[in-house]
Amino acid sequence: xxxxxxxxxxxxxxxxxxxxxxxxxxxxxxxxxxxxxxxxxxxxxxxxxxxxxxxxxxxxxxxxxxxxxxxxxxxxxxxxxxxxxxxxxxxxxxxxxxxxxxxxxxxxxxxxxxxxxxxxxxxxxxxxxxxxxxxxxxxxxxxxxxxxxxxxxxxxxxxxxxxxxxxxxxxxxxxxxxxxxxxxxxxxxxxxxxxxxxxxxxxxxxxxxxxxxxxxxxxxxxxxxxxxxxxxxxxxxxxxxxxxxxxxxxxxxxxxxxxxxxxxxxxxxxxxxxxxxxxxxxxxxxxxxxxxxxxxxxxxxxxxxxxxxxxxxxxxxxxxxxxxxxxxxxxxxxxxxxxxxxxxxxxxxxxxxxxxxxxxxxxxxxxxxxxxxxxxxxxxxxxxxxxxxxxxxxxx
Amino acid sequence: xxxxxxxxxxxxxxxxxxxxxxxxxxxxxxxxxxxxxxxxxxxxxxxxxxxxxxxxxxxxxxxxxxxxxxxxxxxxxxxxxxxxxxxxxxxxxxxxxxxxxxxxxxxxxxxxxxxxxxxxxxxxxxxxxxxxxxxxxxxxxxxxxxxxxxxxxxxxxxxxxxxxxxxxxxxxxxxxxxxxxxxxxxxxxxxxxxxxxxxxxxxxxxxxxxxxxxxxxxxxxxxxxxxxxxxxxxxxxxxxxxxxxxxxxxxxxxxxxxxxxxxxxxxxxxxxxxxxxxxxxxxxxxxxxxxxxxxxxxxxxxxxxxxxxxxxxxxxxxxxxxxxxxxxxxxxxxxxxxxxxxxxxxxxxxxxxxxxxxxxxxxxxxxxxxxxxxxxxxxxxxxxxxxxxxxxxxxx
Numbered sequence: 167x168x169x170x171x172x173x174x175x176x177x178x179x180x181x182x183x184x185x186x187x188x189x190x191x192x193x194x195x196x197x198x199x200x201x202x203x204x205x206x207x208x209x210x211x212x213x214x215x216x217x218x219x220x221x222x223x224x225x226x227x228x229x230x231x232x233x234x235x236x237x238x239x240x241x242x243x244x245x246x247x248x249x250x251x252x253x254x255x256x257x258x259x260x261x262x263x264x265x266x267x268x269x270x271x272x273x274x275x276x277x278x279x280x281x282x283x284x285x286x287x288x289x290x291x292x293x294x295x296x297x298x299x300x301x302x303x304x305x306x307x308x309x310x311x312x313x314x315x316x317x318x319x320x321x322x323x324x325x326x327x328x329x330x331x332x333x334x335x336x337x338x339x340x341x342x343x344x345x346x347x348x349x350x351x352x353x354x355x356x357x358x359x360x361x362x363x364x365x366x367x368x369x370x371x372x373x374x375x376x377x378x379x380x381x382x383x384x385x386x387x388x389x390x391x392x393x394x395x396x397x398x399x400x401x402x403x404x405x406x407x408x409x410x411x412x413x414x415x416x417x418x419x420x421x422x423x424x425x426x427x428x429x430x431x432x433x434x435x436x437x438x439x440x441x442x443x444x445x446x447x448x449x450x451x452x453x454x455x456x457x458x459x460x461x462x463x464x465x466x467x468x469x470x471x472x473x474x475x476x477x478x479x480x481x482x483x484x485x486x487x488x489x490x491x492x493x494x495x496x497x498x499x500x501x502x503x504x505x506x507x508x509x510x511x512x513x514x515x516x517x518x519x520x521x522x523x524x525x526x527x528x529x530x531x532x533x534x535x536x537x538x539x540x541x542x543x544x545x546x547x548x549x550x551x552x553x554x555x556x557x558x559x560x561x562x
Numbered sequence: 563x564x565x566x567x568x569x570x571x572x573x574x575x576x577x578x579x580x581x582x583x584x585x586x587x588x589x590x591x592x593x594x595x596x597x598x599x600x601x602x603x604x605x606x607x608x609x610x611x612x613x614x615x616x617x618x619x620x621x622x623x624x625x626x627x628x629x630x631x632x633x634x635x636x637x638x639x640x641x642x643x644x645x646x647x648x649x650x651x652x653x654x655x656x657x658x659x660x661x662x663x664x665x666x667x668x669x670x671x672x673x674x675x676x677x678x679x680x681x682x683x684x685x686x687x688x689x690x691x692x693x694x695x696x697x698x699x700x701x702x703x704x705x706x707x708x709x710x711x712x713x714x715x716x717x718x719x720x721x722x723x724x725x726x727x728x729x730x731x732x733x734x735x736x737x738x739x740x741x742x743x744x745x746x747x748x749x750x751x752x753x754x755x756x757x758x759x760x761x762x763x764x765x766x767x768x769x770x771x772x773x774x775x776x777x778x779x780x781x782x783x784x785x786x787x788x789x790x791x792x793x794x795x796x797x798x799x800x801x802x803x804x805x806x807x808x809x810x811x812x813x814x815x816x817x818x819x820x821x822x823x824x825x826x827x828x829x830x831x832x833x834x835x836x837x838x839x840x841x842x843x844x845x846x847x848x849x850x851x852x853x854x855x856x857x858x859x860x861x862x863x864x865x866x867x868x869x870x871x872x873x874x875x876x877x878x879x880x881x882x883x884x885x886x887x888x889x890x891x892x893x894x895x896x897x898x899x900x901x902x903x904x905x906x907x908x909x910x911x912x913x914x915x916x917x918x919x920x921x922x923x924x925x926x927x928x929x930x931x932x933x934x935x936x937x938x939x940x941x942x943x944x945x946x947x948x949x950x951x952x953x954x955x956x957x958x
Contacts, residue, residue, distance in 0.1 A: 281868070281871075281900060281901070281902055282864070283841075283863075283864050283865070283868035283869060283870055283871070283902050284870050284871055284872075284902075285843055286843040286844035286870070287843065287844050290843075313865060314864035314865035314868055315843055315864055318842075318843050390890075391864070391865065391889075391890050392890055392891060392892055393890050393892040393893040394865055394866045394867070394888050394890045394892070394893030394894055394895065394896070395866060395893050395894060395896070396892075396893065399890065399893070438844055440844075441842065441845070441849070442840045442842040443840065444838045444839065444840040444862060445679075446714075446837065446838040446921075446924055447681055447682040447683065447686075447711055447714050448682035448683050448834055448836075449837070449838075452852060453837070453852055455852065456848055456849055456851065456852055466840060467679075468678070468679050468710035468711055468787075469678075469679070469709060469710035469787065469790055470790045470791060471790070472677070472679035472710055473679060474679055474680050474682070475677075475679070475680055476680075492790045494786075494787050494788055494789050494790045494795065495788060495891065496788055496789040496790070496792075497789040497790030497791050497792065497795070498790055498791060499790065500790070500791070504677060505677070506677055506679050506680075525842075528842055
């Protein structure tokens with residue numbers, strides 16, 4: 167991507183050259199809108215290439231490290247196919263939003279550039295290493311990440327760190343950043359602002375509503391993408407948001423996040439042999455055969471955590487650890503109320519009384535099973551509140 | 563369960579004898595609260611057994627048939643184990659709530675008595691037959707059903723009928739009906755009231771909020787249990803509620819339900835060979851091997867309907883029909899925006915542009931695949947809006 171100054175029909179225009187499509191140049195204006203200009207009508211006056219990494223902002227102090235992991239916030243429209251694919255580097259993004267300079271000195275690093283539906287344990291581990299490195303260098307961290315699985319990665323970070331010296335803030339966008347309606351700008355600016363606050367947790371910062379005016383700070387391990395397209399897709403599950411944030415006005419805390427600590431530790435590594443299985447009417451026990459060699463599975467049961475009675479025996483035979491979560495998404499597991507729950511509990515299913523999301527349960531189980539497969543120890547760790555991933559009292 | 567009149571410490575008490583626990587009798591009072599009385603202090607004055615079926619209410623006209631299918635609304639606490647299991651017959655329930663007489667003449671029929679996590683295609687088919695029979699006999703229908711899978715059964719009914727002569731209203735409760743805090747009473751009364759309205763759709767009537775004062779009428783095929791324990795657990799997905807209902811004050815319609823029709827038809831039958839598969843980071847393609855012999859599967863993809871790129875080839879090889887839905891629950895599938903979606907669409911995955919819930923998609927696919935396995939016809943039927951299960955314009 168290039169920064170350009172050009173003359174078109176007697177006018178001087180400055181902006182970013184986003185793409186060439188046939189004989190048309192697409193230019194992103196400072197207003198955030200894109201225009202298409204016929205190449206033959208344009209005279210380029212000035213052209214400037216961006217540096218690919220470590221574009222420093224602010225007063226030259228790169229106190230916030232922006233780590234690009236791909237996703238829509240780092241994507242642009244492919245004008246050949248009409249689809250969106252990840253291409254813009256983080257440094258280009260920063261150059262695109264000069265307001266960053268008023269918030270923080272930043273530096274950028276492109277870790278990888280993939281759509282978040284392709285993120286998996288190996289990527290979580292690379293991200294954890296990269297964040298640990300940033301912590302060692304006393305940097306604050308903003309992660310640009312695709313929204314599809316942002317809450318999974320946020321959970322991975324939450325479980326991999328025992329204490330944090332400063333926040334890790336994940337942000338992304340629901341519309342690619344070269345579209346006029348993109349939410350990337352506000353999310354990025356609010357995320358950088360939030361990363362400068364004094365707390366020690368993994369947060370997700372996205373739009374608080376469909377209005378383009380305020381961000382919401384969610385505890386990463388308790389957040390979930392709850393809408394496929396809306397800008398305010400991320401919601402806190404079973405708790406309130408941590409804060410609302412407006413980089414121009416400040417941050418308003420609704421609840422107290424964990425304090426930053428100087429004696430933080432990183433414990434990286436996630437088992438690949440963990441699955442999520444959705445329970446549905448008529449599910450056959452044969453479905454579970456594939457998972458025989460697995461370390462663990464998270465069931466998305468119905469209601470308080472149920473399955474059909476006729477598969478409980480099969481669940482009982484599973485060698486791996488079986489965790490119950492609920493497809494209602496909201497609410498708490500209770501395996502004591504109904505006969506089915508009691509049978510599942512007897513079969514060794516864990517998760518009773520927790521209100522952890524299915525996704526956080528999956529990541530937590532994957533983290534635990536990388537360390538131990540000893541049933542009692544897995545159970546003890548799963549019931550240990552490691553990153554505020556569950557609460558023992560429900561918020562209504 | 564018996565209706566009893568008894569003397570205890572000089573007082574006359576009327577109520578329902580719910581259980582004996584040791585030397586204590588548990589009596590449900592008209593107030594809805596339960597008391598425990600020592601058997602030795604009690605003199606039974608009058609005792610009356612309930613009839614097991616067709617307990618008529620109102621003016622002797624059984625214009626509303628209450629069909630019991632089990633679930634919490636027909637459950638009571640087992641004082642041996644502390645668990646809840648389905649035992650109370652529908653007629654007992656009606657006798658328990660004499661206010662019913664002011665709303666409608668009712669008759670009850672106990673179809674079966676199972677917890678809803680055990681409901682499957684064969685039960686849907688029996689319920690459909692039973693509802694068709696009630697329609698033939700010009701009855702209105704209220705179904706008592708467990709909440710865990712109420713939205714699956716509601717969808718089954720919605721797809722099995724081409725037009726309805728009157729509503730079918732499903733209701734249930736989140737707390738068993740012999741508990742003082744039970745929501746059964748309000749739900750049952752509001753459901754009966756709603757069944758008397760002039761419309762021809764499957765509705766779910768449950769609490770509209772955690773206050774015990776108003777019901778909400780949801781389109782069954784668009785509703786979903788969104789909390790494991792709250793009384794207002796059921797929410798409409800991607801549309802507004804149909805109405806709010808208070809059996810004492812009336813019904814307030816928010817949107818127009820389908821009109822009742824006299825030339826309704828029933829098309830019963832659901833394929834057993836349909837599954838739901840939840841997509842998660844690192845999901846392996848081997849997971850799909852079990853479903854080789856299946857007629858179809860519904861994926862719960864991420865975001866607008868994505869899976870990791872490396873399993874798309876496997877999906878492409880599936881003999882059965884693959885439908886995409888989203889684990890965000892809310893929002894629309896769009897397989898045109900990102901490269902992953904476009905690859906999935908190319909692999910023959912259907913569901914693009916629909917905002918149907920994963921559960922309704924599962925039931926619809928099961929209904930379609932019972933009738934045809936011809937790919938183009940399945941696709942045509944899936945994209946046909948049969949019961950308002952999707953909309954083409956999003957409600958924000």
